[in-house]
Amino acid sequence: MSGRRVVITGLGGVSALGIGARQNFEQALQGHSGIGLLELKGERQRPGLPAAQIRAALPDIIRTAEQPLFDRNAIMGMLAAQEALAQSGFAVENEAEAEASGVFWGTGMGGSTTLEAGYVDLFVEGKSRIRPMSVVAGMNNAAASQIALRYQFKGTVNNYSCACVSSAQAIGEAYRHIHHGYADRVLAGGSEALLNYGVVTAWDSMRVLAPADGTHPERSCRPFSADRNGLVLGEAAAAVMLESLDSARARGAVILGELVGYGASNDASHITKPDPLGQARAMQMALRHAGLAPQQVAYINAHGAGTAAGDLAEAVSISQIFGPATQQLLVSSTKSMHGHTLGAAGALEFILTAQTLGTGSVPPTAFLEQADAECQLDLVPLQARHGLQIEAAMSNSFAFGGSNVSLIVRQFHGA
Amino acid sequence: MTTSSLSAVIRLLAKSLDVPADTITGATELEALGADSLTVIELIFDLEEEFNIQIGDERPDLKVVQDIADHIDRYLANRSEAQ
Numbered sequence: 001m002s003g004r005r006v007v008i009t010g011l012g013g014v015s016a017l018g019i020g021a022r023q024n025f026e027q028a029l030q031g032h033s034g035i036g037l038l039e040l041k042g043e044r045q046r047p048g049l050p051a052a053q054i055r056a057a058l059p060d061i062i063r064t065a066e067q068p069l070f071d072r073n074a075i076m077g078m079l080a081a082q083e084a085l086a087q088s089g090f091a092v093e094n095e096a097e098a099e100a101s102g103v104f105w106g107t108g109m110g111g112s113t114t115l116e117a118g119y120v121d122l123f124v125e126g127k128s129r130i131r132p133m134s135v136v137a138g139m140n141n142a143a144a145s146q147i148a149l150r151y152q153f154k155g156t157v158n159n160y161s162c163a164c165v166s167s168a169q170a171i172g173e174a175y176r177h178i179h180h181g182y183a184d185r186v187l188a189g190g191s192e193a194l195l196n197y198g199v200v201t202a203w204d205s206m207r208v209l210a211p212a213d214g215t216h217p218e219r220s221c222r223p224f225s226a227d228r229n230g231l232v233l234g235e236a237a238a239a240v241m242l243e244s245l246d247s248a249r250a251r252g253a254v255i256l257g258e259l260v261g262y263g264a265s266n267d268a269s270h271i272t273k274p275d276p277l278g279q280a281r282a283m284q285m286a287l288r289h290a291g292l293a294p295q296q297v298a299y300i301n302a303h304g305a306g307t308a309a310g311d312l313a314e315a316v317s318i319s320q321i322f323g324p325a326t327q328q329l330l331v332s333s334t335k336s337m338h339g340h341t342l343g344a345a346g347a348l349e350f351i352l353t354a355q356t357l358g359t360g361s362v363p364p365t366a367f368l369e370q371a372d373a374e375c376q377l378d379l380v381p382l383q384a385r386h387g388l389q390i391e392a393a394m395s396n397s398f399a400f401g402g403s404n405v406s407l408i409v410r411q412f413h414g415a
Numbered sequence: 416m417t418t419s420s421l422s423a424v425i426r427l428l429a430k431s432l433d434v435p436a437d438t439i440t441g442a443t444e445l446e447a448l449g450a451d452s453l454t455v456i457e458l459i460f461d462l463e464e465e466f467n468i469q470i471g472d473e474r475p476d477l478k479v480v481q482d483i484a485d486h487i488d489r490y491l492a493n494r495s496e497a498q
Contacts, residue, residue, distance in 0.1 A: 063433070064430075064431065064432060064433030065431055065432045065433065065449060065450070065454055068431075068453075068457050069453065129460075131457075131460065132453075132456045132457055132460045133453065133456075133457060136453070
């Protein structure tokens with residue numbers, strides 16, 4: 001595809017695996033799980049459910065006076081964005097740079113904890129009003145807007161809310177935005193902080209959540225396993241600094257990789273049931289945009305949420321698209337460790353995927369002791385693989401609503 | 416006007432802005448404190464809770480800390496008269 005090349009110059013992430021993109025990757029390589037028994041704030045609990053919660057206190061990055069404006073979702077988003085921007089070394093210095101800089105963000109449920117607190121005040125406490133900043137803190141574009149405000153990114157600021165592909169779509173659309181010359185750089189990513197009573201109960205009611213493993217809660221999410229039993233909710237934020245190659249070169253920035261492929265499709269077949277044909281269309285589109293043959297992709301970070309139907313559909317769609325190249329392909333689901341972080345999942349898994357290029361290491365599918373016989377893939381069970389030459393890697397994200405997104409990151413080659 | 420709410424205004428402002436209360440007086444300008452319009456809306460909400468009053472929709476010109484206290488005190492005075 002003709003257009004400007006888009007490179008990665010910064011990564012940021014926070015999840016149950018820790019704070020920092022590198023920390024998250026290293027924890028994943030070691031097969032460490034951030035999953036444990038869910039502990040909600042307040043009296044109401046959902047006992048027995050596992051979750052990937054960030055248990056450590058978040059760094060204090062919001063001024064006291066501004067805290068009423070921030071839901072946990074936006075605070076986590078700011079944290080990830082701050083890290084990615086710091087690594088990139090970029091700071092807006094003039095109006096032209098500000099106008100050429102955008103923020104593309106994704107979230108599924110936005111400031112749901114703020115909304116829930118308001119409903120508790122109204123319907124449980126019997127109050128007649130709620131906190132005055134509930135709208136500002138609860139709105140879905142809060143994180144995107146606060147990031148733009150803090151860093152003075154005055155170009156396009158978009159927010160994507162397409163369930164579990166939200167942040168993958170934000171990254172993909174940011175890629176197109178730069179590729180087609182609408183901006184020189186975009187901070188892209190997503191955040192999700194939905195571990196509150198109402199949202200967790202809603203997910204539990206759908207009967208898609210895994211119960212806690214009886215003796216080892218950290219092993220509750222087992223994607224592609226014969227005994228997989230559903231997904232485990234998690235909270236996270238992740239960000240990637242995307243720039244035109246010209247912008248990165250002009251600054252002398254360190255280039256971590258090149259974003260070369262973005263595919264997006266919709267199943268248009270069922271509101272929740274995954275469709276291998278729709279997934280395949282997204283992967284095919286990403287490969288076509290990237291100009292890559294299947295055998296040039298060494299690793300896929302799978303959507304792999306741990307549901308019976310979803311994992312099987314993805315195994316089928318990958319095999320369909322990669323054909324004979326499937327034999328050499330490594331596929332893992334890091335959700336086994338950081339859970340399903342919904343709107344943040346695409347970005348979190350993308351920053352893990354991007355780090356495989358520079359390290360030559362691929363994180364495992366943790367706790368995969370016996371794979372589903374119908375998932376005929378090298379699923380990198382239990383142990384990371386090291387010493388690999390990874391030319392390109394793909395990150396898949398699929399969502400309720402039928403949305404599918406595939407992103408491909410490639411080693412940066414000059415010229 | 417004798418203010419009965421000034422100390423509460425100062426205490427809540429100090430808390431929300433994370434500054435020592437003894438650096439705030441009635442004459443302190445809100446802008447100098449870094450208290451923007453959203454901070455004042457939050458503050459008035461907290462004062463309504465503190466004094467169990469409901470401020471109406473009027474938009475008084477609030478420049479210094481004392482202006483907020485005066486605004487609250489008018490409601491407190493009206494409530495006293497009504498009782």
